[in-house]
Amino acid sequence: MREVFQQELRDVQDRLVEIAGLVAEAIDNATTAFNESNVALAESVIADDSKIDAAANELDELAIEILARQNPVARDLRIVVSALRISASLERMGDIARHIAQLARYRFPEKVVPKSLRPTFKSMGELDVQIARKLTELLSTQDVDIAEHIRNEDDKVDELHLSVFDQVLAETWSGGASDTVDATLASRYHERFADHAVSIAKKVQYLATGDWTPAED
Amino acid sequence: MREVFQQELRDVQDRLVEIAGLVAEAIDNATTAFNESNVALAESVIADDSKIDAAANELDELAIEILARQNPVARDLRIVVSALRISASLERMGDIARHIAQLARYRFPEKVVPKSLRPTFKSMGELDVQIARKLTELLSTQDVDIAEHIRNEDDKVDELHLSVFDQVLAETWSGGASDTVDATLASRYHERFADHAVSIAKKVQYLATGDWTPAED
Numbered sequence: 001m002r003e004v005f006q007q008e009l010r011d012v013q014d015r016l017v018e019i020a021g022l023v024a025e026a027i028d029n030a031t032t033a034f035n036e037s038n039v040a041l042a043e044s045v046i047a048d049d050s051k052i053d054a055a056a057n058e059l060d061e062l063a064i065e066i067l068a069r070q071n072p073v074a075r076d077l078r079i080v081v082s083a084l085r086i087s088a089s090l091e092r093m094g095d096i097a098r099h100i101a102q103l104a105r106y107r108f109p110e111k112v113v114p115k116s117l118r119p120t121f122k123s124m125g126e127l128d129v130q131i132a133r134k135l136t137e138l139l140s141t142q143d144v145d146i147a148e149h150i151r152n153e154d155d156k157v158d159e160l161h162l163s164v165f166d167q168v169l170a171e172t173w174s175g176g177a178s179d180t181v182d183a184t185l186a187s188r189y190h191e192r193f194a195d196h197a198v199s200i201a202k203k204v205q206y207l208a209t210g211d212w213t214p215a216e217d
Numbered sequence: 218m219r220e221v222f223q224q225e226l227r228d229v230q231d232r233l234v235e236i237a238g239l240v241a242e243a244i245d246n247a248t249t250a251f252n253e254s255n256v257a258l259a260e261s262v263i264a265d266d267s268k269i270d271a272a273a274n275e276l277d278e279l280a281i282e283i284l285a286r287q288n289p290v291a292r293d294l295r296i297v298v299s300a301l302r303i304s305a306s307l308e309r310m311g312d313i314a315r316h317i318a319q320l321a322r323y324r325f326p327e328k329v330v331p332k333s334l335r336p337t338f339k340s341m342g343e344l345d346v347q348i349a350r351k352l353t354e355l356l357s358t359q360d361v362d363i364a365e366h367i368r369n370e371d372d373k374v375d376e377l378h379l380s381v382f383d384q385v386l387a388e389t390w391s392g393g394a395s396d397t398v399d400a401t402l403a404s405r406y407h408e409r410f411a412d413h414a415v416s417i418a419k420k421v422q423y424l425a426t427g428d429w430t431p432a433e434d
Contacts, residue, residue, distance in 0.1 A: 067294060068291070084298065177385050
């Protein structure tokens with residue numbers, strides 16, 4: 001029974017890693033579509049978001065089944081409850097990647113932001129992709145150094161987010177109201193994506209330093 | 218044992234109602250502060266958000282304790298898991314009320330949006346407050362008609378949200394980039410607040426029509 005349970009916990013972990021991988025792919029494609037005005041890529045991100053939702057739902061059902069059947073307590077219970085929360089955050093990160101892709105599709109064949117802002121969004125996009133890949137690694141290894149790394153990268157995203165507002169509100173800003181709306185929404189999405197990753201990283205870190213150890217037989 | 222458990226489920230429900238009440242108060246004060254440029258009220262919303270966070274955390278700990286001690290299954294298990302999810306959404310609604318208050322504080326003594334947009338934001342704010350009050354009632358009574366009502370009110374918020382963009386992107390818009398940024402962010406916050414309420418309403422509706430019935434002795 002105990003062995004079955006440990007196998008189930010590993011299964012939960014594997015599925016989280018898998019969903020995080022889908023999210024990393026989604027944000028990679030979404031930010032590329034956004035920066036390069038690639039409408040086919042944007043469409044694929046929008047279509048594939050339902051796969052992330054479905055995978056998150058399946059994981060939730062598995063977690064609820066484990067709660068019912070195994071009655072986990074203490075550390076094991078917290079692992080399962082954390083998995084439910086992490087899955088909700090990953091699902092939301094997928095939604096945000098979709099929102100970024102939708103902006104790209106909406107403005108096509110134009111680019112979403114004017115030339116002066118593109119280097120900033122390119123950097124934010126690269127950071128979000130890197131954060132998502134690191135998050136996948138964190139969920140796979142529970143290596144808390146990675147959680148720290150994600151928090152540092154999020155600080156850089158926050159700085160870039162603020163710099164978007166500085167640029168939009170500067171005298172030199174020549175964009176119209178539509179550029180301002182797009183830049184504001186896009187910047188907010190990039191920032192929120194990284195926030196969710198930090199929130200997941202904190203949960204893994206808490207479990208790792210508190211009462212989580214990697215599943216053992 | 219069974220009676221203790223039913224009492225605990227009622228306790229969970231009472232706490233959700235209590236947190237929803239705090240959220241309703243927060244959005245009421247935040248939107249008033251926003252519309253009337255009341256910085257003292259904005260400050261109180263910002264300060265009080267930690268009470269919502271603390272109440273949500275306490276509820277989560279209670280729910281985890283119930284999972285460990287009572288090993289609920291079937292409908293009862295879904296009620297406890299839903300409580301964890303509803304508490305996360307309520308906590309997020311509190312954050313959004315805080316963001317709206319922060320915009321009001323940031324622009325003080327100016328108002329956040331130019332005159333032409335104020336009627337729209339007044340209506341959005343009133344709808345968000347009404348939705349939050351209805352949500353409190355829904356959590357207290359599990360009357361699914363209220364869930365339907367919340368979804369309808371959310372449709373109105375979505376329409377107003379789109380109308381903000383129409384106004385900002387119209388030829389007649391005379392606001393500067395800073396007005397455009399504020400209107401975009403504020404509108405997005407108002408819209409997201411209502412979305413979270415709908416997501417909670419769906420969970421209650423699902424439990425009510427699926428396998429939830431009001432707790433009985």
